[in-house]
Amino acid sequence: MSHSDHTSPLEARKSAALSGTARVPGDKSISHRALILGALAVGETRISGLLEGEDVLNTAKAMRALGAQVERTGDCAWRVHGVGVAGFAEPAAPLDFGNSGTGCRLAMGAVAGSPISATFDGDASLRSRPMRRIVDPLEQMGARVTQSAEGGRLPLTLAGARDPLPITYRTPVPSAQIKSAVLLAGLSAPGITTVIEAEASRDHTELMLQHFGATVVTVPEGAHGRKISLTGQPELRGAPVVVPADPSSAAFPMVAALIVPGSDVMLTEVMTNPLRTGLITTLREMGGAIEQSETRGDSGEPMARFRIRGSQLRGVEVPPERAPSMIDEYLVLAVAAAFAEGTTVMRGLHELRVKESDRLEATAAMLRVNGVRVEISGDDLIVEGRGHVPGGGLVATHMDHRIAMSALVMGLAADKPVKVDDTAFIATSFPDFVPMMRRLGGEFA
Numbered sequence: 130m131s132h133s134d135h136t137s138p139l140e141a142r143k144s145a146a147l148s149g150t151a152r153v154p155g156d157k158s159i160s161h162r163a164l165i166l167g168a169l170a171v172g173e174t175r176i177s178g179l180l181e182g183e184d185v186l187n188t189a190k191a192m193r194a195l196g197a198q199v200e201r202t203g204d205c206a207w208r209v210h211g212v213g214v215a216g217f218a219e220p221a222a223p224l225d226f227g228n229s230g231t232g233c234r235l236a237m238g239a240v241a242g243s244p245i246s247a248t249f250d251g252d253a254s255l256r257s258r259p260m261r262r263i264v265d266p267l268e269q270m271g272a273r274v275t276q277s278a279e280g281g282r283l284p285l286t287l288a289g290a291r292d293p294l295p296i297t298y299r300t301p302v303p304s305a306q307i308k309s310a311v312l313l314a315g316l317s318a319p320g321i322t323t324v325i326e327a328e329a330s331r332d333h334t335e336l337m338l339q340h341f342g343a344t345v346v347t348v349p350e351g352a353h354g355r356k357i358s359l360t361g362q363p364e365l366r367g368a369p370v371v372v373p374a375d376p377s378s379a380a381f382p383m384v385a386a387l388i389v390p391g392s393d394v395m396l397t398e399v400m401t402n403p404l405r406t407g408l409i410t411t412l413r414e415m416g417g418a419i420e421q422s423e424t425r426g427d428s429g430e431p432m433a434r435f436r437i438r439g440s441q442l443r444g445v446e447v448p449p450e451r452a453p454s455m456i457d458e459y460l461v462l463a464v465a466a467a468f469a470e471g472t473t474v475m476r477g478l479h480e481l482r483v484k485e486s487d488r489l490e491a492t493a494a495m496l497r498v499n500g501v502r503v504e505i506s507g508d509d510l511i512v513e514g515r516g517h518v519p520g521g522g523l524v525a526t527h528m529d530h531r532i533a534m535s536a537l538v539m540g541l542a543a544d545k546p547v548k549v550d551d552t553a554f555i556a557t558s559f560p561d562f563v564p565m566m567r568r569l570g571g572e573f574a
Contacts (some may be wrong), residue, residue, distance in 0.1 A: 135170050138553040141565065142188035143520075146391030146439065146480040149569045153181040153379045155205060155372035157399050158305070159430065161232050162337045164368040165239055166335045167209030168197035168340050169216075169316065172367035174209040181205055183480040184229035184488055184557045191236055194220040195247070204371075213318040214365060215293075223248040223284060228255055228528070228557045230484075231306060233283070234263045237335075238310030243289040244318030248276075251283040254528045258517055259383055259483055260285055266298045266311050270318060283558025293318035295361055302480060303328035303453040308357065311340065312345075318361040327354045330453045331404045336429035341365040353450050373400035373432040377457040378559045380408050381534045382569060384461045386437040388416045388468040395571060395574045401438075405457030408462060415442040442469035444514050448476025456480050459510070460535040463492050467501040468542060469514035479508040484529070491525070491532050499547055500523030501538060521545035530554040534562055539573050 151546055153529030155178040165188065167174030179185065189207070196218035198210035212218070217240060224247055226233035233249055237260075240247045249258070261281040264274050278284060286342045295318040300307045308324045312334055315322025327350070335345045335357055343362040379399045386394035401424060418438040424431055442465055455462070459475055466473035481488040489505060496503040496512065500519030504511040520543025524536040533549045540547030555562050563573055 137551070137553045138548060138550055139537065139552045140546045140547045140548040140574045141537040142568055142574060144389055144541045144572045147386050147389050147569045147571060148395070150395040150397065151382060151565055151569060152397045153374045153382065153399070154182065154559055154561065156375035157182065157184060157377070158231065158331060158333050159337070159370070159372045160185040161235055162333055163372060164192050164199065164209060165190050165235055165313070166196065166341050166365065167335055167367060168192040168199070168211050169214050169239060170211045170365035170367045171209065174211065174367040174370065175203065176207045176209065176370045176372065179205050179207050180375065180558070182556055182558050182560050183227050184232055187225060187227045187229055188232035188236065191224040191226065191232065194222070194224055194242070210369060211365070214362065215244040217245055219245040220247050222301045223250045226251045226255060228252050228554060230255060230258055234306040235309050235313060237263055237267065237287055238313035240287055241267040241270060241289050242293050243315040244291040246275065246286060246288045248284055248286045252381040256283045258282070258378040259387060262301065262304070262307055263310050266296065266307070267314055269296050269298070270294050270314050270513045272314065290317070294324040295320040297323040297325065299325040303330045305331035305334065309334040312357065312359050313530050315361055316343070316363065317360045320361055321358050322361055323356060323358045325354065325356045326455055327351060328450060328453050329353060329355045331402070331406060333430070338430050340370070341368050373430050374398045376400050376405045376408070380458045380461045381538050381562065382566065383412070383419070383435065383437050384465045385538045385541050385566065385571065387412065387440050387442065387465060390439045392437070392439040394437050396437065397430045400434055401433045402430045404454050407451045407469040408458035411445065411447055411451070411455065411462060412465060415465065416440055417442060432520070444469050444471030446474045447476060452477045452480065457531060460488060460492050460531045461538060462514055463496060464535050464539045465511060466512035466514050467496055467518050467539065468516065470516045471514055473514060476509055477508055486533070488529065491527050491529060494522045495532060495536050497522060499543060518543040519545060522545050524545060524549045526551050526554065528554050530557050530559065534559065537573070
Protein backbone atom coordinates (compact mmCIF):
# COMPACT_ATOMS: atom_id res chain seq x y z
CA MET A 130 0.00 0.00 0.00
CA SER A 131 0.99 3.64 -0.42
CA HIS A 132 1.34 4.65 3.19
CA SER A 133 4.33 4.27 5.43
CA ASP A 134 4.74 1.06 7.41
CA HIS A 135 6.34 3.05 10.25
CA THR A 136 4.55 5.41 12.60
CA SER A 137 5.84 8.95 13.06
CA PRO A 138 4.67 10.39 16.40
CA LEU A 139 5.05 14.12 17.02
CA GLU A 140 4.42 16.57 19.84
CA ALA A 141 3.23 20.18 19.49
CA ARG A 142 4.12 22.67 22.23
CA LYS A 143 2.85 26.07 23.31
CA SER A 144 4.36 28.57 20.88
CA ALA A 145 5.16 32.24 20.78
CA ALA A 146 3.15 34.39 18.36
CA LEU A 147 3.05 32.98 14.82
CA SER A 148 4.01 35.31 11.99
CA GLY A 149 4.93 35.32 8.32
CA THR A 150 3.46 34.66 4.89
CA ALA A 151 2.70 31.21 3.48
CA ARG A 152 0.98 29.53 0.56
CA VAL A 153 -0.58 26.22 1.51
CA PRO A 154 -0.60 23.40 -1.06
CA GLY A 155 -2.81 23.42 -4.12
CA ASP A 156 -6.43 22.46 -3.58
CA LYS A 157 -6.84 18.70 -3.50
CA SER A 158 -10.32 18.70 -5.02
CA ILE A 159 -9.19 20.80 -7.99
CA SER A 160 -5.99 18.74 -8.41
CA HIS A 161 -7.91 15.44 -8.68
CA ARG A 162 -10.39 16.90 -11.15
CA ALA A 163 -7.73 18.56 -13.31
CA LEU A 164 -5.97 15.22 -13.78
CA ILE A 165 -9.17 13.27 -14.47
CA LEU A 166 -10.70 15.81 -16.86
CA GLY A 167 -7.34 16.31 -18.53
CA ALA A 168 -7.28 12.55 -19.12
CA LEU A 169 -10.82 12.66 -20.61
CA ALA A 170 -10.03 15.63 -22.87
CA VAL A 171 -8.54 15.68 -26.34
CA GLY A 172 -5.15 17.37 -26.53
CA GLU A 173 -2.86 18.77 -23.88
CA THR A 174 -3.72 20.08 -20.42
CA ARG A 175 -1.07 21.97 -18.48
CA ILE A 176 -1.59 22.13 -14.72
CA SER A 177 0.27 24.50 -12.40
CA GLY A 178 0.10 24.48 -8.62
CA LEU A 179 -0.94 20.82 -8.46
CA LEU A 180 -0.97 19.33 -4.97
CA GLU A 181 1.81 16.74 -4.97
CA GLY A 182 0.52 14.78 -1.96
CA GLU A 183 0.06 11.02 -2.03
CA ASP A 184 -3.68 11.17 -2.76
CA VAL A 185 -3.26 13.23 -5.92
CA LEU A 186 -0.17 11.32 -7.06
CA ASN A 187 -2.22 8.12 -6.86
CA THR A 188 -4.85 9.70 -9.12
CA ALA A 189 -2.09 10.66 -11.57
CA LYS A 190 -0.87 7.04 -11.60
CA ALA A 191 -4.41 5.80 -12.17
CA MET A 192 -4.95 8.13 -15.15
CA ARG A 193 -1.67 6.89 -16.60
CA ALA A 194 -2.78 3.28 -16.10
CA LEU A 195 -6.02 4.09 -17.96
CA GLY A 196 -4.08 5.24 -21.03
CA ALA A 197 -3.54 8.97 -20.61
CA GLN A 198 -0.05 10.47 -20.83
CA VAL A 199 0.67 12.11 -17.48
CA GLU A 200 4.04 13.64 -16.67
CA ARG A 201 5.55 16.02 -14.17
CA THR A 202 7.30 18.93 -15.88
CA GLY A 203 8.45 20.94 -12.86
CA ASP A 204 7.65 21.89 -9.27
CA CYS A 205 3.87 21.31 -8.97
CA ALA A 206 3.68 21.57 -12.80
CA TRP A 207 2.18 18.69 -14.81
CA ARG A 208 1.15 17.92 -18.36
CA VAL A 209 -1.66 15.55 -19.37
CA HIS A 210 -2.41 14.27 -22.90
CA GLY A 211 -5.94 12.93 -22.76
CA VAL A 212 -7.67 10.05 -24.55
CA GLY A 213 -11.09 11.67 -25.04
CA VAL A 214 -14.45 10.89 -23.47
CA ALA A 215 -14.98 7.11 -23.13
CA GLY A 216 -11.45 6.56 -24.43
CA PHE A 217 -9.88 4.86 -21.39
CA ALA A 218 -7.87 1.67 -21.93
CA GLU A 219 -8.34 -1.31 -19.63
CA PRO A 220 -5.65 -1.15 -16.91
CA ALA A 221 -3.26 -4.07 -16.54
CA ALA A 222 -3.40 -4.05 -12.73
CA PRO A 223 -5.71 -2.80 -9.94
CA LEU A 224 -5.87 0.98 -9.51
CA ASP A 225 -4.50 1.72 -6.03
CA PHE A 226 -5.85 5.01 -4.64
CA GLY A 227 -4.15 4.69 -1.26
CA ASN A 228 -6.08 6.85 1.22
CA SER A 229 -8.05 8.90 -1.31
CA GLY A 230 -11.82 8.58 -1.39
CA THR A 231 -12.14 11.51 -3.78
CA GLY A 232 -9.72 10.15 -6.38
CA CYS A 233 -11.24 6.68 -6.19
CA ARG A 234 -14.89 7.72 -6.41
CA LEU A 235 -14.42 10.28 -9.18
CA ALA A 236 -12.38 7.78 -11.20
CA MET A 237 -15.20 5.25 -10.77
CA GLY A 238 -17.52 7.72 -12.48
CA ALA A 239 -15.07 8.28 -15.32
CA VAL A 240 -14.54 4.53 -15.81
CA ALA A 241 -18.30 3.83 -15.65
CA GLY A 242 -18.71 5.63 -18.96
CA SER A 243 -15.96 3.64 -20.72
CA PRO A 244 -16.39 0.11 -22.15
CA ILE A 245 -13.66 -1.37 -19.93
CA SER A 246 -13.30 -3.11 -16.57
CA ALA A 247 -11.09 -1.80 -13.77
CA THR A 248 -10.42 -2.89 -10.21
CA PHE A 249 -10.33 -0.15 -7.56
CA ASP A 250 -8.37 -0.64 -4.35
CA GLY A 251 -6.77 1.36 -1.54
CA ASP A 252 -5.29 1.20 1.92
CA ALA A 253 -7.00 -0.24 5.00
CA SER A 254 -8.79 3.04 5.69
CA LEU A 255 -10.18 3.36 2.15
CA ARG A 256 -11.17 -0.31 2.12
CA SER A 257 -13.39 0.36 5.13
CA ARG A 258 -15.30 3.23 3.51
CA PRO A 259 -18.71 2.84 1.81
CA MET A 260 -18.85 2.69 -1.98
CA ARG A 261 -22.48 1.64 -2.63
CA ARG A 262 -23.66 5.24 -2.62
CA ILE A 263 -21.38 5.82 -5.62
CA VAL A 264 -21.98 2.64 -7.61
CA ASP A 265 -25.79 2.63 -7.19
CA PRO A 266 -26.36 5.49 -9.68
CA LEU A 267 -23.53 4.23 -11.91
CA GLU A 268 -25.32 0.89 -12.20
CA GLN A 269 -28.49 2.75 -13.19
CA MET A 270 -26.42 4.20 -16.05
CA GLY A 271 -25.36 0.73 -17.23
CA ALA A 272 -22.12 0.04 -15.35
CA ARG A 273 -21.84 -3.21 -13.32
CA VAL A 274 -19.96 -4.23 -10.19
CA THR A 275 -18.61 -7.67 -11.01
CA GLN A 276 -16.70 -8.22 -7.78
CA SER A 277 -16.32 -6.46 -4.45
CA ALA A 278 -15.52 -7.01 -0.80
CA GLU A 279 -18.33 -7.41 1.73
CA GLY A 280 -20.81 -4.56 1.76
CA GLY A 281 -19.75 -3.30 -1.67
CA ARG A 282 -16.39 -2.12 -0.35
CA LEU A 283 -12.95 -2.17 -1.95
CA PRO A 284 -11.37 -3.99 -3.64
CA LEU A 285 -14.12 -3.51 -6.22
CA THR A 286 -14.19 -4.35 -9.92
CA LEU A 287 -16.36 -2.10 -12.10
CA ALA A 288 -17.36 -2.93 -15.67
CA GLY A 289 -18.11 0.28 -17.51
CA ALA A 290 -21.22 0.71 -19.66
CA ARG A 291 -20.89 0.04 -23.39
CA ASP A 292 -23.98 2.16 -24.05
CA PRO A 293 -24.32 4.50 -21.05
CA LEU A 294 -27.78 5.81 -20.20
CA PRO A 295 -28.49 9.39 -19.15
CA ILE A 296 -30.36 9.51 -15.84
CA THR A 297 -31.93 11.97 -13.45
CA TYR A 298 -30.56 11.23 -10.00
CA ARG A 299 -31.48 12.72 -6.65
CA THR A 300 -28.53 12.36 -4.24
CA PRO A 301 -29.46 10.73 -0.89
CA VAL A 302 -26.99 12.99 0.99
CA PRO A 303 -25.16 16.22 0.07
CA SER A 304 -22.04 14.80 -1.60
CA ALA A 305 -19.83 16.33 -4.26
CA GLN A 306 -18.32 12.88 -4.82
CA ILE A 307 -21.65 11.25 -5.72
CA LYS A 308 -22.63 14.19 -7.94
CA SER A 309 -19.25 14.24 -9.66
CA ALA A 310 -19.22 10.49 -10.31
CA VAL A 311 -22.64 10.70 -12.00
CA LEU A 312 -21.66 13.73 -14.10
CA LEU A 313 -18.37 12.14 -15.20
CA ALA A 314 -20.20 8.96 -16.23
CA GLY A 315 -22.78 11.15 -17.98
CA LEU A 316 -20.12 12.54 -20.30
CA SER A 317 -20.37 9.31 -22.31
CA ALA A 318 -24.17 9.14 -22.37
CA PRO A 319 -26.37 10.70 -25.08
CA GLY A 320 -28.83 13.35 -23.99
CA ILE A 321 -29.00 15.07 -20.62
CA THR A 322 -27.73 13.66 -17.31
CA THR A 323 -29.20 15.48 -14.31
CA VAL A 324 -28.25 15.46 -10.64
CA ILE A 325 -30.58 16.97 -8.04
CA GLU A 326 -29.28 17.74 -4.54
CA ALA A 327 -31.33 19.04 -1.62
CA GLU A 328 -28.26 20.78 -0.17
CA ALA A 329 -25.76 22.34 -2.56
CA SER A 330 -22.37 20.57 -2.43
CA ARG A 331 -19.03 21.72 -3.85
CA ASP A 332 -19.39 22.71 -7.51
CA HIS A 333 -15.77 22.22 -8.62
CA THR A 334 -16.69 19.49 -11.11
CA GLU A 335 -19.35 21.64 -12.79
CA LEU A 336 -16.99 24.63 -13.08
CA MET A 337 -14.14 22.54 -14.45
CA LEU A 338 -16.36 20.66 -16.91
CA GLN A 339 -17.32 24.05 -18.34
CA HIS A 340 -13.66 25.08 -18.40
CA PHE A 341 -12.92 22.02 -20.57
CA GLY A 342 -15.82 22.75 -22.93
CA ALA A 343 -18.83 20.81 -21.60
CA THR A 344 -22.30 22.35 -21.37
CA VAL A 345 -23.49 22.36 -17.76
CA VAL A 346 -26.59 24.20 -16.55
CA THR A 347 -27.19 24.75 -12.82
CA VAL A 348 -30.45 26.10 -11.38
CA PRO A 349 -31.72 26.42 -7.79
CA GLU A 350 -33.73 23.55 -6.35
CA GLY A 351 -35.76 24.20 -3.23
CA ALA A 352 -34.45 26.33 -0.40
CA HIS A 353 -30.80 25.22 -0.41
CA GLY A 354 -30.43 22.76 -3.30
CA ARG A 355 -29.34 22.71 -6.92
CA LYS A 356 -30.29 20.91 -10.11
CA ILE A 357 -27.31 20.28 -12.39
CA SER A 358 -27.79 19.18 -16.01
CA LEU A 359 -24.96 18.00 -18.27
CA THR A 360 -25.22 17.62 -22.03
CA GLY A 361 -23.59 14.29 -22.85
CA GLN A 362 -20.98 13.29 -25.44
CA PRO A 363 -19.12 16.61 -25.64
CA GLU A 364 -15.62 16.77 -27.06
CA LEU A 365 -13.63 18.03 -24.12
CA ARG A 366 -10.57 20.07 -25.09
CA GLY A 367 -7.36 20.27 -23.09
CA ALA A 368 -7.16 23.52 -21.12
CA PRO A 369 -4.68 25.15 -18.73
CA VAL A 370 -5.55 24.81 -15.04
CA VAL A 371 -4.13 27.00 -12.27
CA VAL A 372 -4.79 25.20 -8.99
CA PRO A 373 -5.59 27.64 -6.15
CA ALA A 374 -4.39 27.06 -2.59
CA ASP A 375 -6.57 24.58 -0.72
CA PRO A 376 -8.99 26.21 1.77
CA SER A 377 -9.18 22.92 3.70
CA SER A 378 -5.40 23.01 4.18
CA ALA A 379 -5.44 26.76 4.88
CA ALA A 380 -7.82 26.02 7.76
CA PHE A 381 -4.97 24.68 9.93
CA PRO A 382 -2.59 27.70 9.91
CA MET A 383 -5.68 29.96 9.97
CA VAL A 384 -7.00 28.47 13.21
CA ALA A 385 -3.47 28.29 14.64
CA ALA A 386 -3.01 32.02 14.04
CA LEU A 387 -6.36 32.77 15.73
CA ILE A 388 -5.68 30.75 18.90
CA VAL A 389 -1.98 31.59 19.46
CA PRO A 390 -2.01 35.06 21.10
CA GLY A 391 -0.32 37.88 19.19
CA SER A 392 -0.12 36.00 15.90
CA ASP A 393 -0.19 37.79 12.53
CA VAL A 394 -0.14 35.44 9.51
CA MET A 395 -0.76 36.00 5.80
CA LEU A 396 -2.06 33.18 3.57
CA THR A 397 -1.95 33.75 -0.20
CA GLU A 398 -4.00 32.56 -3.21
CA VAL A 399 -6.56 30.69 -1.09
CA MET A 400 -9.62 29.49 -3.00
CA THR A 401 -12.76 31.44 -2.05
CA ASN A 402 -15.41 29.41 -3.87
CA PRO A 403 -18.55 30.22 -1.83
CA LEU A 404 -19.26 26.51 -1.42
CA ARG A 405 -15.93 26.13 0.40
CA THR A 406 -15.89 29.13 2.73
CA GLY A 407 -18.14 27.95 5.56
CA LEU A 408 -15.23 27.81 7.98
CA ILE A 409 -14.20 31.41 7.32
CA THR A 410 -17.81 32.55 7.82
CA THR A 411 -17.98 30.64 11.12
CA LEU A 412 -14.61 31.85 12.43
CA ARG A 413 -15.63 35.44 11.73
CA GLU A 414 -18.89 34.86 13.60
CA MET A 415 -16.75 33.65 16.52
CA GLY A 416 -14.87 36.95 16.51
CA GLY A 417 -11.87 35.86 14.46
CA ALA A 418 -9.81 38.69 12.92
CA ILE A 419 -9.68 37.55 9.28
CA GLU A 420 -9.13 40.15 6.55
CA GLN A 421 -9.55 39.30 2.86
CA SER A 422 -7.99 41.11 -0.11
CA GLU A 423 -6.70 40.74 -3.68
CA THR A 424 -9.50 38.50 -4.91
CA ARG A 425 -8.99 37.04 -8.38
CA GLY A 426 -9.97 33.90 -10.25
CA ASP A 427 -8.48 31.22 -12.47
CA SER A 428 -10.13 28.27 -14.21
CA GLY A 429 -13.49 29.36 -12.86
CA GLU A 430 -12.33 29.39 -9.22
CA PRO A 431 -11.91 32.65 -7.23
CA MET A 432 -9.02 33.10 -4.79
CA ALA A 433 -7.83 35.70 -2.29
CA ARG A 434 -5.18 36.68 0.26
CA PHE A 435 -6.05 36.42 3.96
CA ARG A 436 -4.51 38.14 6.97
CA ILE A 437 -5.27 36.34 10.26
CA ARG A 438 -4.47 37.69 13.72
CA GLY A 439 -4.71 36.24 17.20
CA SER A 440 -8.25 36.69 18.53
CA GLN A 441 -10.44 36.05 21.55
CA LEU A 442 -13.08 33.72 20.17
CA ARG A 443 -16.60 33.10 21.44
CA GLY A 444 -18.90 30.11 21.11
CA VAL A 445 -21.51 30.05 18.32
CA GLU A 446 -24.11 27.75 16.80
CA VAL A 447 -23.23 26.43 13.33
CA PRO A 448 -26.36 25.59 11.29
CA PRO A 449 -26.63 22.19 9.56
CA GLU A 450 -27.06 23.72 6.10
CA ARG A 451 -23.49 25.05 6.36
CA ALA A 452 -22.03 21.54 6.65
CA PRO A 453 -21.48 20.88 2.91
CA SER A 454 -19.36 24.04 2.60
CA MET A 455 -16.98 23.03 5.41
CA ILE A 456 -17.31 19.30 5.96
CA ASP A 457 -13.53 18.75 6.10
CA GLU A 458 -12.96 21.71 8.40
CA TYR A 459 -15.10 20.74 11.40
CA LEU A 460 -12.17 18.97 13.06
CA VAL A 461 -10.04 22.09 13.28
CA LEU A 462 -13.13 24.23 13.97
CA ALA A 463 -13.65 22.05 17.05
CA VAL A 464 -10.13 23.06 18.14
CA ALA A 465 -11.02 26.74 17.70
CA ALA A 466 -14.23 26.09 19.68
CA ALA A 467 -12.20 24.58 22.54
CA PHE A 468 -10.23 27.86 22.89
CA ALA A 469 -13.36 30.02 22.61
CA GLU A 470 -15.37 31.35 25.54
CA GLY A 471 -18.73 29.60 25.69
CA THR A 472 -20.41 26.67 23.97
CA THR A 473 -20.15 25.96 20.26
CA VAL A 474 -22.79 23.69 18.70
CA MET A 475 -22.02 22.16 15.28
CA ARG A 476 -25.15 20.62 13.81
CA GLY A 477 -25.80 18.02 11.10
CA LEU A 478 -22.42 16.26 10.93
CA HIS A 479 -23.52 12.77 9.84
CA GLU A 480 -21.16 12.89 6.85
CA LEU A 481 -18.18 13.01 9.23
CA ARG A 482 -18.91 9.42 10.21
CA VAL A 483 -17.96 8.06 6.77
CA LYS A 484 -14.68 9.88 6.14
CA GLU A 485 -11.12 8.52 6.60
CA SER A 486 -12.20 7.64 10.14
CA ASP A 487 -15.40 8.24 12.10
CA ARG A 488 -14.34 11.85 12.38
CA LEU A 489 -17.17 12.76 14.72
CA GLU A 490 -16.07 10.27 17.37
CA ALA A 491 -12.37 10.86 16.68
CA THR A 492 -12.75 14.63 17.08
CA ALA A 493 -14.57 14.20 20.39
CA ALA A 494 -11.86 11.80 21.61
CA MET A 495 -9.11 14.24 20.54
CA LEU A 496 -10.68 16.98 22.65
CA ARG A 497 -11.53 14.83 25.68
CA VAL A 498 -8.02 13.43 26.06
CA ASN A 499 -6.80 17.03 26.24
CA GLY A 500 -9.24 18.12 28.95
CA VAL A 501 -11.99 19.68 26.83
CA ARG A 502 -15.64 19.02 27.65
CA VAL A 503 -17.39 17.75 24.54
CA GLU A 504 -20.61 15.92 23.76
CA ILE A 505 -22.07 14.16 20.72
CA SER A 506 -25.85 14.41 20.48
CA GLY A 507 -27.13 12.56 17.42
CA ASP A 508 -25.20 14.14 14.56
CA ASP A 509 -24.35 17.31 16.53
CA LEU A 510 -20.99 18.08 18.14
CA ILE A 511 -21.13 20.31 21.24
CA VAL A 512 -17.87 21.81 22.55
CA GLU A 513 -17.71 23.73 25.84
CA GLY A 514 -15.00 26.32 25.39
CA ARG A 515 -13.22 27.79 28.40
CA GLY A 516 -10.78 30.10 26.66
CA HIS A 517 -7.89 27.68 27.06
CA VAL A 518 -7.14 23.96 26.64
CA PRO A 519 -5.31 21.96 29.34
CA GLY A 520 -3.59 19.68 26.78
CA GLY A 521 -1.20 16.94 27.81
CA GLY A 522 -2.98 14.18 25.87
CA LEU A 523 -1.91 11.57 23.35
CA VAL A 524 -4.24 11.68 20.32
CA ALA A 525 -5.05 8.54 18.32
CA THR A 526 -5.13 9.66 14.67
CA HIS A 527 -6.78 6.52 13.17
CA MET A 528 -4.73 6.96 9.97
CA ASP A 529 -6.51 10.31 9.42
CA HIS A 530 -4.43 13.28 8.24
CA ARG A 531 -6.94 15.89 9.42
CA ILE A 532 -7.11 14.49 12.96
CA ALA A 533 -3.29 14.62 13.12
CA MET A 534 -3.07 18.23 11.90
CA SER A 535 -5.96 19.42 14.09
CA ALA A 536 -4.36 17.94 17.21
CA LEU A 537 -1.00 19.50 16.39
CA VAL A 538 -2.65 22.92 15.92
CA MET A 539 -4.28 22.51 19.33
CA GLY A 540 -0.90 21.78 20.90
CA LEU A 541 0.53 25.10 19.68
CA ALA A 542 -1.72 26.97 22.14
CA ALA A 543 -2.58 24.36 24.82
CA ASP A 544 -1.28 24.68 28.39
CA LYS A 545 0.63 21.39 28.07
CA PRO A 546 2.07 19.72 24.92
CA VAL A 547 -0.23 17.63 22.72
CA LYS A 548 1.15 14.48 21.14
CA VAL A 549 -0.20 12.54 18.14
CA ASP A 550 0.52 8.85 17.62
CA ASP A 551 1.28 9.14 13.89
CA THR A 552 1.90 11.94 11.40
CA ALA A 553 2.69 9.73 8.38
CA PHE A 554 -0.74 10.29 6.80
CA ILE A 555 -0.36 14.08 6.74
CA ALA A 556 1.51 13.52 3.46
CA THR A 557 -1.75 12.54 1.75
CA SER A 558 -2.87 16.18 1.62
CA PHE A 559 -0.26 18.53 3.13
CA PRO A 560 3.29 17.15 2.86
CA ASP A 561 4.83 20.47 3.98
CA PHE A 562 2.55 21.00 7.01
CA VAL A 563 5.09 20.63 9.82
CA PRO A 564 7.94 22.52 8.06
CA MET A 565 5.57 25.32 7.07
CA MET A 566 4.15 25.66 10.59
CA ARG A 567 7.72 25.72 11.96
CA ARG A 568 8.57 28.56 9.56
CA LEU A 569 5.63 30.50 11.00
CA GLY A 570 6.95 29.89 14.53
CA GLY A 571 5.21 26.68 15.61
CA GLU A 572 7.13 24.45 18.06
CA PHE A 573 7.19 20.69 17.49
CA ALA A 574 9.32 17.92 18.95
